[in-house]
Amino acid sequence: MNLQFHSLAELFAMGGHGVYVWAVYGVAALVMGALVVRPLRRHARALAAVRSARQRGR
Amino acid sequence: MLPSSPPLLAFCALSFERNDRLLFERVEGAVHGGDILQVVGANGAGKTTLLRILATLLTPTQGELRWCGGLLPRARASYLAELAFLGHVPGLKPGLSPRENLRWLAGLFAQRDAIEEALAAVGLAKWFDTPCAQLSAGMQRRVALARLALTRARLWILDEPLTAIDRAGVAVVEQLFRSHLQSGGAIIFSSHQAVDLPGVKYLALTES
Amino acid sequence: MLPSSPPLLAFCALSFERNDRLLFERVEGAVHGGDILQVVGANGAGKTTLLRILATLLTPTQGELRWCGGLLPRARASYLAELAFLGHVPGLKPGLSPRENLRWLAGLFAQRDAIEEALAAVGLAKWFDTPCAQLSAGMQRRVALARLALTRARLWILDEPLTAIDRAGVAVVEQLFRSHLQSGGAIIFSSHQAVDLPGVKYLALTES
Amino acid sequence: MAERRWQWFHRLASPPGFYRVSGRWLPWLAGTSLALLAVGVVWGLLYAPPDARQGNSYRIIFLHVPASFLALAGYYVMAAAGAIHLIWRVKLADVVMSAAAPLGAALTFLALFSGSLWGKPTWGTYWVWDARITSMLVLLFLYLGVVTLRQAYASRETAGRACAVLALVGTVNIPIIYKSVDWWYSLHQPATIRLTAAPSMHPDMFQPLVVMILAFYLFYAWVLVLNVRAEILVRERRAGWVRDLAGEGESE
Amino acid sequence: MRSPNPEPEALPSLATGFAALLRRDLLLAWRRRGEAANPLWFFAMITALVPLAVGPEPALLARLAPGMVWILALLGTMLAADSLFREDYVDGALEQLVLSPQPLWVLVLARVTAHWLVTGVPITLASPLLAGWLALPAGGVPMLVAGLALGTLTFCLFAAVGGALTVALGAGNVLRPLLVLPLYVPVLIFGTAAVARALEGGDGSAPLALLGAITAVTLAIAPVAAAAALRVGIDG
Amino acid sequence: MRSPNPEPEALPSLATGFAALLRRDLLLAWRRRGEAANPLWFFAMITALVPLAVGPEPALLARLAPGMVWILALLGTMLAADSLFREDYVDGALEQLVLSPQPLWVLVLARVTAHWLVTGVPITLASPLLAGWLALPAGGVPMLVAGLALGTLTFCLFAAVGGALTVALGAGNVLRPLLVLPLYVPVLIFGTAAVARALEGGDGSAPLALLGAITAVTLAIAPVAAAAALRVGIDG
Numbered sequence A: 001m002n003l004q005f006h007s008l009a010e011l012f013a014m015g016g017h018g019v020y021v022w023a024v025y026g027v028a029a030l031v032m033g034a035l036v037v038r039p040l041r042r043h044a045r046a047l048a049a050v051r052s053a054r055q056r057g058r
Numbered sequence B, C: 001m002l003p004s005s006p007p008l009l010a011f012c013a014l015s016f017e018r019n020d021r022l023l024f025e026r027v028e029g030a031v032h033g034g035d036i037l038q039v040v041g042a043n044g045a046g047k048t049t050l051l052r053i054l055a056t057l058l059t060p061t062q063g064e065l066r067w068c069g070g071l072l073p074r075a076r077a078s079y080l081a082e083l084a085f086l087g088h089v090p091g092l093k094p095g096l097s098p099r100e101n102l103r104w105l106a107g108l109f110a111q112r113d114a115i116e117e118a119l120a121a122v123g124l125a126k127w128f129d130t131p132c133a134q135l136s137a138g139m140q141r142r143v144a145l146a147r148l149a150l151t152r153a154r155l156w157i158l159d160e161p162l163t164a165i166d167r168a169g170v171a172v173v174e175q176l177f178r179s180h181l182q183s184g185g186a187i188i189f190s191s192h193q194a195v196d197l198p199g200v201k202y203l204a205l206t207e208s
Numbered sequence D: 001m002a003e004r005r006w007q008w009f010h011r012l013a014s015p016p017g018f019y020r021v022s023g024r025w026l027p028w029l030a031g032t033s034l035a036l037l038a039v040g041v042v043w044g045l046l047y048a049p050p051d052a053r054q055g056n057s058y059r060i061i062f063l064h065v066p067a068s069f070l071a072l073a074g075y076y077v078m079a080a081a082g083a084i085h086l087i088w089r090v091k092l093a094d095v096v097m098s099a100a101a102p103l104g105a106a107l108t109f110l111a112l113f114s115g116s117l118w119g120k121p122t123w124g125t126y127w128v129w130d131a132r133i134t135s136m137l138v139l140l141f142l143y144l145g146v147v148t149l150r151q152a153y154a155s156r157e158t159a160g161r162a163c164a165v166l167a168l169v170g171t172v173n174i175p176i177i178y179k180s181v182d183w184w185y186s187l188h189q190p191a192t193i194r195l196t197a198a199p200s201m202h203p204d205m206f207q208p209l210v211v212m213i214l215a216f217y218l219f220y221a222w223v224l225v226l227n228v229r230a231e232i233l234v235r236e237r238r239a240g241w242v243r244d245l246a247g248e249g250e251s252e
Numbered sequence E, F: 001m002r003s004p005n006p007e008p009e010a011l012p013s014l015a016t017g018f019a020a021l022l023r024r025d026l027l028l029a030w031r032r033r034g035e036a037a038n039p040l041w042f043f044a045m046i047t048a049l050v051p052l053a054v055g056p057e058p059a060l061l062a063r064l065a066p067g068m069v070w071i072l073a074l075l076g077t078m079l080a081a082d083s084l085f086r087e088d089y090v091d092g093a094l095e096q097l098v099l100s101p102q103p104l105w106v107l108v109l110a111r112v113t114a115h116w117l118v119t120g121v122p123i124t125l126a127s128p129l130l131a132g133w134l135a136l137p138a139g140g141v142p143m144l145v146a147g148l149a150l151g152t153l154t155f156c157l158f159a160a161v162g163g164a165l166t167v168a169l170g171a172g173n174v175l176r177p178l179l180v181l182p183l184y185v186p187v188l189i190f191g192t193a194a195v196a197r198a199l200e201g202g203d204g205s206a207p208l209a210l211l212g213a214i215t216a217v218t219l220a221i222a223p224v225a226a227a228a229a230l231r232v233g234i235d236g
């Protein structure tokens, strides 16, 4: 098992198919990142809301 | 009636929450045959909501309903067979005449076969065959009330039955109520007006 | 006010026929600034029809309307600029909050820019931003009535403004009426209830 | 013994119970899925040999196939949760369902997107009306229907039950829809292009693919749990245990 | 005094409930027959637009004909299904249906039957004409008609589920088609396949049988699902 | 005392009325954005049904593509136009529009603009994608987009006239398409002709110019006609 690309340029080009491959991996990274971040932020916001409600309650 | 017989409809510890807002809490009451219960309260107090819960159109957040002693979700079939409910909008098809409207309702509910007398009793003798869309607001409400004269249901649940009804009409409704109570039926209704009947009990909803 | 000044709205010899049925005939009346006119009559007498004619939503079969002395179809533009009409259904979008509803209406009509005060005055201070679909029947009517506190219109035409309004609400409406009349406005409304205001004139419609 | 098993079940099925238990899973799920993803991506992009016919474009497979798998599996998760909610009225099931719908839609989108971009270098077009592709598209519509239906209702309880009915109707229909699309493919004259099946995949390509598939399963579980936990907090924000939880965070 | 349990003879039977509702709906449709015929007109007019949009070559049109007729039948029944429960919801009749002592699925079935009689049946009967318009060879017509008879019923049943799910959501709801269109896919596939096979000189009865099976399954499931959805949906 | 004539400064200007209504409608659309995106979604789903119904061969689909996209854009805008005045009629807002001191046609124009922004524009923007789906060669796309931009606006204007005509006819959602469909014919013909010409390597700008002329005339006539119809229709 060895490295298939010998330069960054080669890696980006991927023998002419770079656009497709990198677009797919890029969009996948964005979508999957959003999938993780969204519930985390929602969780944090919910906790913050409960907290501020508690403070107002006092 | 023996005092030991269970009430027709009994509800206890009802509370209802919608969108995280507690509308009412621990509301309770009961009606026996011959009882009439008026739900009163300010606009938005939850009268409509309570009546819809009693009619099993909404599920209470907490609390239970009993029909003739049987817990309600289970006794629903026999309950519905004896319930007449009239909501804010009365369920008439605007394209059908009063007679046709009462006829299709008769197919779904146990009703006496006296549609014309019932319509005449609410003052619509001339309007048997006019499409409801061409009747005035009050006349449409009267058609809906005519159903009550036909139904064999023992419990009536009526949300603001007097809306849009003129003075003479109110007297007609009171007469309807009276004869239903005398024949052992029960009525739960909401209204901002007082009705002229003996023995009305009140259930007041206040904001919690 | 000089007695010689023409009435705000005058109507004479109005008759209306629909489907070959004469609904009313030779109805007449007039309101000056400060006048309040209650249209009364049994269900189906034609109150709604009359009010819609006065608001130019329907054309009378016979008779004429005058706004500040000008014959109506012609003076329509200046009439509409000073008219506030509230029908059986109040024209609120169920998906919008009371505040948003009053705001779009403000874009169409001359209104004071005091939406929140107006809503607070009808007891909806807590409900500025709840979609109207989630308000109770009476609360929705109150939103519609809040418009009256905002409008600069001199003539109000209101079809059953008290429907679904509780006792406290009726007092609010009466207060609204009072201040409108004091500032020289006029009101024509229909209702089966009497309102507690001095100098109410009546126009009774009876079946012809 | 049986009783203890049921206790365990009830604890897990109650929102606070699930919230507490799942908190312990989180680091593991996050760690393993991210690690496997990293390994799989580096392996697939840098070390796996190029395909004899497709060259480097085939590297899309390392995202495309796992995304497709999870998109399909996700629907069953969602439909099962909906059915459980409707039949046994387990609240947690509704939470799972509400979390699974957008997640599944996102993965379906990824599968479609990656397949579509892959199509350009291999088939010369972004899209053909192939049976599998079409059924994937229908799946996307099914997901989006559930997502939108839930958003459309103002009341959460109503939305939950309505979506459950839809999912249940879907459950009955999904197999029919898939089968029919397969039949459609064979009923009409065969399309000019076929999905290259992968019976004889080289192990050097196959191994990173397996790693990625595993990574995606773990990732799915992780995100699902994250969503469920957030949704539980939002729904139970007025419950005592949530207020206590918020208090703990405060004192830190 | 009456007994606490309802006297059975006082309650209308299942068939009475079904008949009353069916009769009501047919009467309403008759009252606005100008409108009720409309799915049919709609169907016909869009068919007329097709040659304008794709060009008038008979060969092309013939290829398209079964597919187009099926898609338009689908749209025609679906569009009209808008008012399937929506109107009843708005005027309060739906409350009465839900509170009727009759099983709700029977009433749903009555509504669907009426809707099918008013939309699906006329479309099916008109389809040979419209297919001829699109130059469909006569050999495909029997399969087209048989398929549409079954297919439009299935469409109506699914539309009922969609309509029940969205009944309380604002008027003019566009969500409903989106929920049900994916469910229509198998019907469309088998329906067009039956015609295509017949045109190729083969035997279209296999896809038709599958279509029949789908209709049967749907007939069993949809009314119950729609009834459940109505009970849920009646509370906004 | 106030003068008998309205103080001019108290009356909102024409632009205010237009803006208020436009804003209201966009707000409503935003509130149900799940739904608002739906003409688009509907459009996409029916597009997906086409290959299922007529077969997946790219050559055939490419022939159909412009016509299908146009017909579907027509259906998409028309379907959503259902609620154009109907909702306002039912909830009484229409009375207020008619009684507003603003000229009614301005308000109609505001409603149409909102409707076009919410349906026509997204459909136009999505059309290259959908055309690609149906294997339309790239050469036809510019003409398709340009034509749809004009065409969907015209469709919305026609739909307003139809909607106004039927507003008081009871849930006449299927009647309106019939009234307006004949009006759609020229738009459809020129719109598809422009794409077809471009695909043949010719110049599609002549049919496009005609399409533009139709849009201009409609823009001038339709709001006034719809306003007149509304005044009539408001009285049941």
Ligand code: HEM
Binding pocket: D061, D064, D065, D068, D069, D111, D112, D113, D114, D115, D116, D117, D118, D119, D120, D122, D126, D127, D132, D133, D134, D136, D137, D195, D196, D197, D198
């Ligand atoms: C939009 C286009 C595409 C979609 C929606 C799509 C969809 C799918 C789906 C759903 C699967 C999983 C099937 C299963 O689990 O049985 C799959 C697998 C696969 N796809 Fe695609 N695909 C697309 C385009 C492509 C292209 C262009 C290629 C390569 C030429 C490709 C190659 C593969 C391969 C090799 C597999 C794995 C097959 C297997 O292990 O069963 N796909 N695709």
Ligand SMILES: Nc1ncnc2c1ncn2[C@@H]1O[C@H](COP(=O)(O)OP(=O)(O)OP(=O)(O)O)[C@@H](O)[C@H]1O
Binding pocket: B133, B134, B135, B136, B137, B138, B139, B164, B166, C018, C019, C023, C041, C042, C043, C044, C045, C046, C047, C048, C049, C050, F236
């Ligand atoms: N759209 C219509 N078409 C035909 N006739 C109508 C129409 N609307 C009302 N009518 C008839 O006109 C008469 C008067 O109706 P109107 O609504 O004006 O009465 P009203 O006095 O407002 O009654 P209510 O107290 O019930 O509101 C009624 O007899 C009714 O049948």
Ligand SMILES: Nc1ncnc2c1ncn2[C@@H]1O[C@H](COP(=O)(O)OP(=O)(O)OP(=O)(O)O)[C@@H](O)[C@H]1O
Binding pocket: B018, B019, B023, B041, B042, B043, B044, B045, B046, B047, B048, B049, B050, C133, C134, C135, C136, C137, C138, C139, C164, C166, D154, E236
């Ligand atoms: N669909 C709904 N969604 C959310 N909240 C609602 C809904 N319907 C009613 N409510 C809320 O419930 C409360 C009670 O409403 P309800 O209609 O029961 O009042 P009511 O007592 O009948 O008032 P009214 O006298 O005005 O008829 C109101 O505050 C209202 O905002």
Ligand SMILES: [Mg+2]
Binding pocket: B047, B048, B049, B159, C136, C137, C138
């Ligand atoms: Mg109420």
Ligand SMILES: [Mg+2]
Binding pocket: B136, B137, B138, C047, C048, C049, C159
């Ligand atoms: Mg009236």
